[in-house]
Amino acid sequence: MDNKAVAAIARSVRTLTIDAVQAANSGHPGMPMGMAELGALLYGEFMNHNPVDPGWANRDRFILSCGHGSMFLYSLLHLAGYDLPLEELKQFRQVGSRTPGHPEYGHTPGVETTTGPLGQGLANAVGMAIAEQMLAARFNTPEHTVVDHHTYVIVGDGCLMEGITSEASSLAGHLGLGKLIVFYDSNRISIEGSTELAFTEDVAARYRAYGWQVLPGDAYDPDQIRTLLAEAKADQRKPTLVILESEIGRGSPNKAGSHAVHGAALGDDEVAATKKAIGLDPGEMFYIDPEATAFFRTRREELTALQAEWRKTFDAWAGANPGLLAQWKEMVGGEYKDVLKDIGLPQYEKGKGVATRQASGKALQAIASMLPGVVGGSADLAPSNNTALPEYGDFTRDNRGGRTLHFGVRELAMAAIGNGMALHGGLRPFVATFLVFSDYLRPALRLSALMQVPVVYILTHDSFFVGEDGPTHQPIEHIAAMRAIPGLRVLRPADAEETGEAWLMALEHDGPTVLALTRQNLPTLEKADGEWKKAMRRGAYVVKESETEGRPELIVVATGSEVSLALEAVEAAGCDARVISMPSVELFRAQDAAYRSALLPEGVPVVTAEAGVAQGWDALAGSGDRIFSIERFGESGPGGDVAKALGFTAADLAELLRTI
C-alpha cells in the first residue's frame, strides 16, 4: 500500500476513535491515536487475513494486549470490512453493542482474545505462536504448506511491567518462536504520569536477554516499519520486539503526549480542535477518509484471493494426504468429540489405593494416544502433577512435533498460553500446577471462564493432605474461590474411576475445567449407583445407599478425598446414611428440582464434607453445624497428623454424624 493510504486509514482511526469515545464519554483515545499508522499497516498490508471469513484457519493472528485501546481494533475491523457496521462504533461501550469497553472474544468478529487485564494478551499470543508451530509440524508436508502464519501483538508500557509478560517472553525466547512479532507502543506515559515514575528499565536489553530480536523504530515512519517487519520475519529463530517510539493521543493539538489522553474522552473542544488540525469540519462525525474506504475495498478482494489461493493448496494437500485430512478435521474442525467414546480408560481394582493425580496421569496417556490435539504441560511440577507425555516428545526449539511443554515456574503465563493455544484452534491444551498455586494463575483462569475456552487445569495436591510442605502448600480456600468464578467447571473426583470420567467430562465440555486431584492414595470405591458415570455428569450421585433406600436418616455429601473419609465415618458412626459423591457442585446445582430432591429428599438432614472452607456449602447443609470443613490455615506434618491437628479425621466426622 502507498503511504497516502496509510495516512488516510490512520486519520480515519483517529476520527472514529475520538468520536466514539466522546459519544460514550468514556474510553481510552490515547493508544488508538498513537498507533493509528501501525494499525493501517497491519490491517492494510502486513496481515494475511480475510475480513469476510474471520475464522480462516491460516490467518495471521493479531492481539491488542493493551485492550483498553479497543477503538484501535474496532476502527480497523470496521475499515477493513469485518462485520462491524459503523452503527456499532457509534454504540461504543453501550450494553448490547459489539463494541464493549475492552475487546471480547466471541463478541466481535476479528477479536482473537479478550484483553484488558494487562499482559495476558501477549501471553495468549505466545500460546497462539506455539499452536501454529505445533500444527505446522503435524500437518505441513514437503509438498504442501497449510499452516504458516504470524502472530502480531501490540503491547504498552503496562503490559511490559506485568510479571506475566516476563514469564511469557522468557519462554517465547527459550522456544525460539520466530513468527511472533510484538510491537511495543513506547509512548512513555502511564496512568499516573510519565513512565519515569516507575518504569526506567532498559526494555531492549531485557528482551535481548530473553533471546529476542529487538528492533527500534519510529511509529510514524511507515517505510521504516516495513523494513523492521522484514527483519523481524527474516529471523525465524527469535521472536521480535519492535520498539516504536510514539506519542500517546497523537493528533490532539493540546493533549497529545500527556496522560490526560490515556483514559478519558478528549472533551468536545479538543475533539473539535483535533478535527480542525487535520482539516476536518468539527461537525463531521465518525468521519472516514474516502481513500481508506477505497483502499480496503480493493484490499478485501486481494485478501479473498489470498485465502482462495490457500484453499487450493489445502485441497491439493487434502487430496494427497487423506490421513492428515482426517486428523485436521478432528483437531482443527473440532470433531475430536466423536472419538471420546472409544477411549479405553484404565481399569482399577476396587478398594485399592490410587492417588487421583496418578489416575489422571494414566487417563491422560490413554486420551493422548487417541486425541493428537491433546498437548500441554506443567509449571515445573510434571513429576508431581503426573502430566508428562513421554511417548510424544517435548515441544522444543528443535522439535515442534513434541506434545509436552515445559512451562517453567511460570503459572500465570502458562494458563494464559493455554488460553492462547485453545483460542488458536486445533489443540486441546492442558496446564498443571499445585492447586494452592491456582492463586498465581487466577487472572488467566478467570479469562478462561469469561471466554469459555476449553483448557483443562490439572491442579493436584488438593488439600492439607499434602502434609509436610505446610500451610503455604495446603489449599484451604481455593476450591471455594474457584467455584465462585462464573462459568468455571470445577471437578473434584473421589477416586481413580471418577478421575477418568472427569477427564472425559472435561473433553466433552466446550469451556474450561479444573480437575482438583489428590496427592495421597484413595481407595477405588464400590458405587451404589450402577449408572454413576451418567449421574456424575449431573454433578452428584449415590455412592452408598442407606438401608431404607428412599428415606435415609442422614445424607453425607462429600467431594474428592472426603468421599472415602465419609464412608469410613458413616461406618464408624453406625448410622444409616446415604453417601453422595458430588464431584461438581455447579453441575448438581444446575439440575432440575426432581434430580436434586431425588438425591437429597426434603427433610433429611444433610452433612457436607470437604477439606476446605465451609463457604458455599450452607446451601446444601442448611446449617453451619452440619458442614465438616476447615476454617484456618493448615500445619506442616505428615497428612494424617495434620488431619488430627485440624480435627479432620474420619473419627471427627463420625462424631459429628452422631450428633445429628
Add this chain to the structure above:
Amino acid sequence: MDNKAVAAIARSVRTLTIDAVQAANSGHPGMPMGMAELGALLYGEFMNHNPVDPGWANRDRFILSCGHGSMFLYSLLHLAGYDLPLEELKQFRQVGSRTPGHPEYGHTPGVETTTGPLGQGLANAVGMAIAEQMLAARFNTPEHTVVDHHTYVIVGDGCLMEGITSEASSLAGHLGLGKLIVFYDSNRISIEGSTELAFTEDVAARYRAYGWQVLPGDAYDPDQIRTLLAEAKADQRKPTLVILESEIGRGSPNKAGSHAVHGAALGDDEVAATKKAIGLDPGEMFYIDPEATAFFRTRREELTALQAEWRKTFDAWAGANPGLLAQWKEMVGGEYKDVLKDIGLPQYEKGKGVATRQASGKALQAIASMLPGVVGGSADLAPSNNTALPEYGDFTRDNRGGRTLHFGVRELAMAAIGNGMALHGGLRPFVATFLVFSDYLRPALRLSALMQVPVVYILTHDSFFVGEDGPTHQPIEHIAAMRAIPGLRVLRPADAEETGEAWLMALEHDGPTVLALTRQNLPTLEKADGEWKKAMRRGAYVVKESETEGRPELIVVATGSEVSLALEAVEAAGCDARVISMPSVELFRAQDAAYRSALLPEGVPVVTAEAGVAQGWDALAGSGDRIFSIERFGESGPGGDVAKALGFTAADLAELLRTI
C-alpha cells in the same frame, strides 16, 4: 572468620540437613547442601544480627526466597545460636515443631517472612529495603545513624522464572535500592530436570537491564564471595545480584548435581555415603562440627557487642532528638494506635453522594497527617484509587523521605512489597488497585493473611457499577473469593462515613484488611443505630429500623453500595423492613449468638443484597431465593444500564422483597 570455620559450618549445615530430611523422609536437601558455604558466610560474617535478640530493629534482614530449602535456615539459625534447639531440627516437618516444611514468620525466631510460594521472598525483601531507606531518611541525623542495614536474599531458578520477581526487580532497580543484595543459587536444576528445559535466558543481562549490578562468582570460593560482597556494598545506588555457580546437593557423592536431590530425602544409603565422604561415621546423627560450635560461641559475643554499640548510638540519638524518639516509639515501637482516636475524619452532609473511593482518599489524607508511618501507593491507578499523598512527596531514588510509592502496573509485587514493608517494622503500608485485579495479587494477599501482617489493601471499583470498562473490569466473584481466605478481613463500607471508620478499623487491626470501595457516588446515610461506629466493629448494624422495632416483617442485609440500593428498594416495595449494613461478614460471624440474634431475630426472613455471587450468603439468607446476587459476568455500558441488563436495580430488589 577463617575459611576453616566456613568449612566447618558448611559441613554442619549439610549433615544437619540430610539427617533432618531423612528423619522426616520429606523435604528438600539440595538447596541447603549447595549453598552451605554462603550460609556460613552470611550468618558467621556478613550479617549484623543478634541471635539473642532477633527483634533488633537495625539487624540485617535475610530472606530465603526459595523457602523449600528451609533446612538451610533452620541449620544456620540453630548453629548461630537462635532459640531453635537441636530437638526442633529433629522434629523437622512434624506438627507442632518450630521447623515446618517451609519457613514461617512468627513461628521460628530469625525467620523474617514466610516463603515457599516462589518469588515472593525477593519481593518481600524489596519491601524491606524500601522500608530501611524510608526509616533511615526519617530518623538518621547528621550526628547519628540509627537505621542502616542491608537486606540479603537467596533466590533459586524458580524464583527468577516467576513474574513477581521481574516486577519487584525492575522496581528495585528503578528505585536504586543499593542495600539490597541478592544471591542467585545458580545450580541449573529445576524439578523437571535441567534448567535447559525451560530457562535459558541470560539472567545477568536481564538484571543489568533492570539497573542492577551483576556479579558472577563461585559458590565454593569464600574469598571470592567476600570480594563480591564488598563490591555489592560499594555500589550504593544499585541493587546487586551475585550469581553463584553452584551444585545442588553438594556433598552427596552420587546425587549431587541432579534433580533427584532437589525435593526428596537422599535415602539411608546416600546419607551414609555423604557422611563417609566427609569422614564421618554414618551412625553419627545430627552431627555438628565442634569448630562450628566454637566459632559461633565467640561470634555471638561479638554480635551482642555490636548491638550494644548500636544501642549506645541510639541512646545518644534519642537524648539529642526527643521528637524523633517519640516518632520512633510510635512507628517502630507500634504505639501509633494511641493516636487513632485523635484523627479527625472528614464530615459528610447526609444524603449527598460521595464515592467511597473518594471518601477513602480523604480519610487517608487525615490519617497520613497524624501517622507518619502510613505510606504506600497504587499499581499505576492512583488517580482512580485516590491514594496519592501529595503533601509528603514521592518515594524515589533521590527522595527517600517521600511517602507515595509508584509501583507501576505490578500488582503482585506491590502486595508482596507491602508485606515486606510491614514485616520490616516501622511502617503501616497500604497498596491499591482495582478490586477486579485482586486476582493478580492474590498469592501475596494469602501470605498477608497467613502471616497476619497489617497491610491495607485499597481495592476500588468494587462491582459491575464500574460500568463501561466491561466484564474484564467488573468484579463479580472477588469479594466472595477474598472472604474465603482465612484470617483476611474484608470491609465493604456503605457510604463515606463508614469508609472513614473502615480505615480506622484497618489501623486498629494487627492483620491485613481489604477495603472494597466504589467508583460511583453513594449517598451518605442516616443511621438508625446511634452507636453505629461501635456496632460496625462487630461487623453489622441497623441502618434503618422497621416500624415494629423488635419484630420486623423482613430484614434486608446488604453491603457497600447495596445498602443504599436496599433502602430504596424497601421504600419502593413498601414493606416494613429492617435494613442492616454488614461491612464485614467475618466480624459479624465472629460475634456471640446474642448479638447476632439481636440483629437477625430467629424466624424473621432475611434477604441479602450484594453485587456479586451468592456464594457464602446462604448461611444468612437460608434460601437461595432470598439472595439478591449476580451469577454471571457483567456487561460493558453505563453502570445504570448494566444494572438493568443484569436485573440488579432497586426495582428488581423491590420485586424480590414483595415476594417474601
